[in-house]
Amino acid sequence: GQSLEQPSEVTAVEGAIVQINCTYQTSGFYGLSWYQQHDGGAPTFLSYNALDGLEETGRFSSFLSRSDSYGYLLLQELQMKDSASYFCAVKKDSSYKLIFGSGTRLLVRP
């Protein structure tokens, strides 16, 4: 089977840095994606890692360690609009579907 674990909730202060971790257990792992979803909205792609290391896109960075079956999303210079749910999602080598974690709800406080 497969499973993904991420914290259910994280709270941080505006302007701070927050890290959302994701550990996964799956056979045939290919890559790890991160999606953002505001309440009532659609999931929106943030980043994708297939190789070990850090990918940076503006204020957001994502890291992957395949040997540790672990990744994280790093959000810098937090803004109020970053309050949302963040999902890690695994892509397997045998399929194009995504297998999502249960999400981390981020609350950014003034």
Add this chain to the structure above:
Amino acid sequence: DTGVSQDPRHKITKRGQNVTFRCDPISEHNRLYWYRQTLGQGPEFLTYFQNEAQLEKSRLLSDRFSAERPKGSFSTLEIQRTEQGDSAMYLCASSYPGQGAGETQYFGPGTRLLVL
């Protein structure tokens, strides 16, 4: 707006009725996915198409669920004899192969189904 669109956005039905949802993907995208999301959970894969071919279907998808993509463009998801447990947000996403194996999936706004 050239994003993924879904219709209807909301649907309330009585248990035992049939419902059908439509998804229009981004025009050049040949892969189309259906997911289901309940409150506090991540999207759960249901099925996906490459062009008109349905290539994968979740074991969670009972015989009451059927999806089609007859011309490789829009898709429909039908739920027959709805049950209260079918109440959820049904999300459609699309992607195209030009981005490589890690291709981004673009999600529509979803259809929220409530079965009474």
